[in-house]
Amino acid sequence: MSLETIMGPIKGLGVTLRTMLAEPKVTVSYPEERLELTPRYRGMHELRLYEDGSEVCVGCSLCAAACPADCIFVEGAEEENEGRERYAKQYMINYSRCIFCGYCVEACPVDAIGMTKVMQDLTMSNRWNAVWDKDALVANFKRRLAEEQGTPNPSLVSQTASKRHGAISQ
Amino acid sequence: MIHYLMTDNGIWAFLARVMAKIIIVLIFMLLLCVPMLIYMERRVMASMQARIGPNRVGPFGLLQPYADGLKLFMKEDITPTGVDKIVYYAAPMVLLIPAVTAFAVIPFGTGPHHGTAIAPNTNIGLLFAFAAMSVSVYGIVLAGWASNNKYSLLGALRSSAQMISYELALSLSVIGVLMLSGTLNLVEIIHQQQLPLFLGSEGLLSHFKNWFIFKQPVAFVIYMIAAFAETARIPFDLPEAEGELVAGYHTEYSSMKFATFFMAEYAFVVAHSAIAVSLFFGGWSGPLLPGAFWFLGKLFAIIFFFMWVRSTLPRFRYDQLMNFGWKILLPVGLLNLFLTGIGIVLFQR
Numbered sequence: 134m135s136l137e138t139i140m141g142p143i144k145g146l147g148v149t150l151r152t153m154l155a156e157p158k159v160t161v162s163y164p165e166e167r168l169e170l171t172p173r174y175r176g177m178h179e180l181r182l183y184e185d186g187s188e189v190c191v192g193c194s195l196c197a198a199a200c201p202a203d204c205i206f207v208e209g210a211e212e213e214n215e216g217r218e219r220y221a222k223q224y225m226i227n228y229s230r231c232i233f234c235g236y237c238v239e240a241c242p243v244d245a246i247g248m249t250k251v252m253q254d255l256t257m258s259n260r261w262n263a264v265w266d267k268d269a270l271v272a273n274f275k276r277r278l279a280e281e282q283g284t285p286n287p288s289l290v291s292q293t294a295s296k297r298h299g300a301i302s303q
Numbered sequence: 304m305i306h307y308l309m310t311d312n313g314i315w316a317f318l319a320r321v322m323a324k325i326i327i328v329l330i331f332m333l334l335l336c337v338p339m340l341i342y343m344e345r346r347v348m349a350s351m352q353a354r355i356g357p358n359r360v361g362p363f364g365l366l367q368p369y370a371d372g373l374k375l376f377m378k379e380d381i382t383p384t385g386v387d388k389i390v391y392y393a394a395p396m397v398l399l400i401p402a403v404t405a406f407a408v409i410p411f412g413t414g415p416h417h418g419t420a421i422a423p424n425t426n427i428g429l430l431f432a433f434a435a436m437s438v439s440v441y442g443i444v445l446a447g448w449a450s451n452n453k454y455s456l457l458g459a460l461r462s463s464a465q466m467i468s469y470e471l472a473l474s475l476s477v478i479g480v481l482m483l484s485g486t487l488n489l490v491e492i493i494h495q496q497q498l499p500l501f502l503g504s505e506g507l508l509s510h511f512k513n514w515f516i517f518k519q520p521v522a523f524v525i526y527m528i529a530a531f532a533e534t535a536r537i538p539f540d541l542p543e544a545e546g547e548l549v550a551g552y553h554t555e556y557s558s559m560k561f562a563t564f565f566m567a568e569y570a571f572v573v574a575h576s577a578i579a580v581s582l583f584f585g586g587w588s589g590p591l592l593p594g595a596f597w598f599l600g601k602l603f604a605i606i607f608f609f610m611w612v613r614s615t616l617p618r619f620r621y622d623q624l625m626n627f628g629w630k631i632l633l634p635v636g637l638l639n640l641f642l643t644g645i646g647i648v649l650f651q652r
Contacts, residue, residue, distance in 0.1 A: 142616055149351040149615045160355040 398442025412595030458551025475636030
């Protein structure tokens, strides 16, 4: 038995004691503290609006065509009276199918769809609640804007959730 | 009434005192100490691995072990077909009861009238503790045998071989202290460590100058290593190998019966640490504060060392374990006895 075999464990005890006294810990206490997500993080989708509040989406269905998981449903409509030629009458994303690849964002010719960093609202007790409609996706956009302007509005989360559930139950 | 119970020398008052002490020890062990140790172990190991550990249930997560215990109560209690029912039910108890029994003779502190916080102040205290704790091997063998599972039986054989091998080294290391003290009475051993080193050396230093760890450092090292093996903790946790195996002798146990094995393991950690405190660190002796405080402080320091080692060292291989026990610890323990004997002849005659 050499000196090293005796000193080895003692050195090891030193390492653990130093780690114990060292701050900070690597653990993130999740709901209170959150890690900074990367800028290109692909969370839930948003449907963008122009500054006058009208929708960017033209209902071309290219996102639905690009979607490898086939989770986007778009029903386009034309209505010349409202000053826009074509828009999406219905826009739904089924999050029980979505794989968050971002192909829909790449496919969009008018940059109407994007991805937010929000992921934690995607909890549901019913598979029908996994289908998000246009209003909910627009609300995602509004919430991101509000948060970027430094006025985070947590109540928006529950609002979008209730809206979504109401829309589905009808 | 209380005064009568505390001071009377009649048989009923004595029995009442003993019962009260036993109940206090049981409550202390099972409801306070074991959950506290589990909590402490999880927090200490977490901080040594740069994590936080349980901090959600109750203040600082202190209620986490109770929540876990509640969960274990709710779990289905499975009795596999083909088990030897009586032995299967008895085995966890056979393991736990010796661990708690050993506490009967451990002096936690000084009480009123120069009494001590133990059930009987017997002059075979240390022998009693070791005899009681040796019985636990039966619990392991019976658990493995009664489970009617060849892997449980193999695990039980592995565990009992390990415990029997290291019990020799454990006893040898203790004999070094016994040769110096000349008594098996734990209270007496602690009193001897409180003696001033020479006349007129009373003061703060006299509280720890005479600790047997300074006279028997080798015995202490052997004792601690053997205690790790006896309690089946890292680096000798082959009986369970929580890291990669399912379990050892308690593979077939579930629910509260499994929890009983767990409790027994922690009870043994406390028992071995308490004996180490009494033998090597002067028991309850210490300045200013009451004796029980010092005893528990030293106890938790040693238990912390158990946890510290657990989060540091890897596991021995089985052949290394046997080699280390028989070829290193045992000869070193014998050599220590030999040198202690020479020292006694040279210096204490």
